[in-house]
Amino acid sequence: MIARQVRASGGMWFSLNGLQFHVDPGPGALVRALSSRHNLDPTKLSALLLSHRHLDHSADINVMIEAMTMGGTERRGRLYAPADALEGDDPVVFRYLRNFLEEIVVLREKGIYNLGPINFTCPVRHRHRGEVYGFKFESPGLVISYIADTAYFPELADYYQADIIIFNVVRYKPSDLDHLHFPEVEQLIKVMKPKLAIMTHFGMTMIKAKPWLLARELCQKTGCEVVAASDGMAISLEQYKDETGEKTGQTAS
Numbered sequence: 001m002i003a004r005q006v007r008a009s010g011g012m013w014f015s016l017n018g019l020q021f022h023v024d025p026g027p028g029a030l031v032r033a034l035s036s037r038h039n040l041d042p043t044k045l046s047a048l049l050l051s052h053r054h055l056d057h058s059a060d061i062n063v064m065i066e067a068m069t070m071g072g073t074e075r076r077g078r079l080y081a082p083a084d085a086l087e088g089d090d091p092v093v094f095r096y097l098r099n100f101l102e103e104i105v106v107l108r109e110k111g112i113y114n115l116g117p118i119n120f121t122c123p124v125r126h127r128h129r130g131e132v133y134g135f136k137f138e139s140p141g142l143v144i145s146y147i148a149d150t151a152y153f154p155e156l157a158d159y160y161q162a163d164i165i166i167f168n169v170v171r172y173k174p175s176d177l178d179h180l181h182f183p184e185v186e187q188l189i190k191v192m193k194p195k196l197a198i199m200t201h202f203g204m205t206m207i208k209a210k211p212w213l214l215a216r217e218l219c220q221k222t223g224c225e226v227v228a229a230s231d232g233m234a235i236s237l238e239q240y241k242d243e244t245g246e247k248t249g250q251t252a253s
């Protein structure tokens with residue numbers, strides 16, 4: 001998928017309660033952001049979040065640090081990443097860029113982090129090569145979970161319970177890869193019953209199965225709203241927030 005750019009691989013851009021941050025800047029993140037019709041300005045980002053160090057999630061982390069900090073002319077922004085993305089045999093964040101950042105925060109299992117108007121947690125370490133975490137974002141009136149790369153385990157449903165859940169769905173049929181496949185995501189949606197489920201991070205078998213049709217099928221089976229992400233898709237979050245909550249924002253894939 002990445003080598004041929006069948007689908008864009010730049011990750012997700014969040015705008016939540018006036019705060020902008022980017023999650024998993026894979027190959028093309030900066031170029032896709034700058035060419036996006038959604039007016040995405042990297043110098044407005046407050047943080048970059050890495051779920052793990054694999055190339056499809058981290059390839060553009062360095063260039064995004066450069067962009068967020070205006071080439072290091074202004075020390076600003078935070079980076080959140082697992083320890084093995086920063087240290088060890090094969091770190092993915094250049095050392096010379098690290099001083100450009102206001103702060104580097106090492107993610108831990110069950111860690112709780114504050115990003116101004118929102119809090120987020122890394123509820124559980126994933127079953128995937130290396131150190132991998134998903135995120136659960138809590139803003140007034142709205143909880144959003146991102147289940148990053150992982151093999152299935154039933155406790156995912158409890159850890160990531162939320163109004164909106166983003167699933168990385170790599171395979172259409174069961175496989176022994178350490179990734180979620182489509183039937184497992186169906187199972188999770190049935191149990192978790194989010195207001196909105198978003199499927200993304202498709203492998204070729206998912207693309208061939210036409211994810212937009214699969215989303216419609218899941219919607220009928222589960223009674224939940226399900227969408228398949230596409231390049232440049234923006235989702236307004238307003239309609240999913242609790243009535244008592246405050247103004248939230250949108251996310252772009």
Ligand SMILES: [Zn+2]
Nearest residue numbers: 052054128149
């Ligand atoms: Zn991975």
